[in-house]
Amino acid sequence: MSIxxxxxxxxxxxxxxxxxxxxxxxxxxxxDSDGDWKSWASSVVSLDxxxxxxxxxxxxxxxxxxxxxxxxxxxxxxx
Numbered sequence: 001m002s003i004x005x006x007x008x009x010x011x012x013x014x015x016x017x018x019x020x021x022x023x024x025x026x027x028x029x030x031x032d033s034d035g036d037w038k039s040w041a042s043s044v045v046s047l048d049x050x051x052x053x054x055x056x057x058x059x060x061x062x063x064x065x066x067x068x069x070x071x072x073x074x075x076x077x078x079x
Contacts, residue, residue: 005068011037014068025049037064044071053078 041058
C-alpha cells in the first residue's frame with residue numbers, strides 16, 4: 001500500500017483508493033464521511049494480520065493523514 005495521504009483531497013478519497021488493497025486482510029467498510037475516519041481506521045487496525053504488525057491506533061492522532069502515513073510505513077515494513 002503506497003497511496004500518499006498528503007496528496008489526497010479528503011479522507012474518503014484516500015480510503016476509497018486504499019480499501020481494495022486492504023480487503024485481502026478482512027472485510028473493511030467504505031467510509032461515508034471524512035469525520036468518520038477514526039471509526040474506519042479502527043476497523044482496519046483491528047484486523048489480525050494488521051494488528052500483529054503494531055499498526056497505529058487512530059485515537060492517538062488528530063489528523064487522518066498523519067495516521068494514514070504511519071499505517072503505510074507499518075504495512076510496507078511488515079508485509
